[in-house]
Amino acid sequence: MAGSQNVRRQAPFLLGLALILAALPIGYFVFLREPPPPPVRVPPPPPVVEVPAPSKPVQLSLQKVEGTVEVRRGGGAWAAAQAGEALHPTDAVRTQDSSSAVIIGDEEVEVLMGAGTEVSVDSLTDELSRVLLETGMATATVRPGKRHTFEVKAANSDALARTTAGTFTMSNDGAGTVAVGAREGEVTFLGRGKVVIVRAGQQSVVTPTSGGPSEPAPVPTSLLRKVAWPDGRRNQRRIKISGEVVPGSRLQVGGQHFYPGPDGKFERIVELKEGENFVQLRASSVGGTEQEEGHYFKVDTSPPKKLKVDLPWGNSSAPPAPTQTESP
Structure with missing residues (x-):
């Protein structure tokens, strides 16, 4: 009996001891074991940034050459131009009388040079191209959608025309009279601190004595x-033609181009040939208007023929010359 009582007394102790021993691993894992390291977070890959391709400046080249056309590289000598030649800044192109050339800038710009015109390349970038019109008349076409600005600056003047889409013509006499006419779209015309917008079917002129471009007019x-x-009948081979045209116009006579004064007045000496001559005067404007007027001349510079006079007393068959007798 005493033994069974001792067992019963020890039973709670043994049960508690068993519970404590059983709880030791749980406590270790709960309180003493180091917590597991946090999960490693892999950062997301950086976003892919598309690097734009480097922009390229507009490439100019001669695409059409008719007549006598010359090109000059930098400050070098003039040489005969060939279709397909590339043009770079400081290069220049000029056309002689009865000649023309077309300059292409990729698919964005086209410049038509008329006869007696000189153009030099000033600047070429992806956003802006500029040429310098030394003298003559040039027509520029800028196609829309390319976000490209094209400028034509007049030599010996601060006049400048620019557009991002359209067709315009600039004329420069090389002495400060510059005219601009728009055929498509619109063009910004600057000079002497004044800015005007020339729209299709309009033109504007700046002269050395004006305060800037004139207000655009049809x-x-x-x-x-x-x-x-x-x-019309001449005994000399030189004649003088004079008159007046719309300021900014360009004149042609005898195959040669010339310009009137800032007020439109002009004088021109023309050489004629012996015999029949037809002299034609042609006027052209930046707006595309052309007008002609001609006149016939007959030149005879041969000396007058000598007149032969037969005196009656010089002929033996003629009656004798009368004699004078004295009266008594």
């Missing part, structure tokens, strides 16, 4: 205001 339908022709 392209005139008539250019020759008056022309003074000399008499």
Whole structure:
């Protein structure tokens, strides 16, 4: 009996001891074991940044050459131009009388050079191209959608025309008279601190004595205001033609181009040939208007023929000359 009582007394102790021993691993894992390291977070890959391709400047080249066209590299000598030649800044192109050339800038710009025109390349970038019109008349076409600005600056003047889409013509006499006419779209025309917008069918002119470009006006339908022709029958081979045209116009006579004064007045000496001559005067405007007027001249510079006079007393068959008798 005493033994069974001792067992019963020890039973709670043994049970508690068993519980304590059983709880030791749980306590270790709960309180003493180091917590597991946090999960490693892999950072997401950086976003892919598309690097734009480096921009390229517009490439100019000669695509069409008719007549006598010359090119000059930098400050070198003039040489015969060939279609397909590339043009770089400081290069220049000029056309002689009865000649023309077309300059292409990728698919964005086209410049048509008329006869007696000189153009040099000033700047070429991906966003802006600029050429310098030394003298003559040039027509520029800038195609839309390329976000490219094209400028034509006049030499010996601060006049400048620019557009991002359209067709315009600039004329420069090389002495400060510059005209701009728009055929498509619109063009910004600057000079002497003044800015005007020239729209299709309009033109504007700046002269050395004006305060800037004139207010844009419709392209005139008539250019020759008056022309003074000399008499048609001549005994000299030189004649003088004078008159007045719309300021900013360009004139041509005898295959040669020239410009009137800032007020439109002009004088021109023309050489004629012996015999029949037809002299044609042509006027052109930046708006595309052309007008012609001509006159016939007959030149005879041969000396007058000598007159032969037969005196009656010099002929033996003629009656004798009368004699004078004295009266008594």
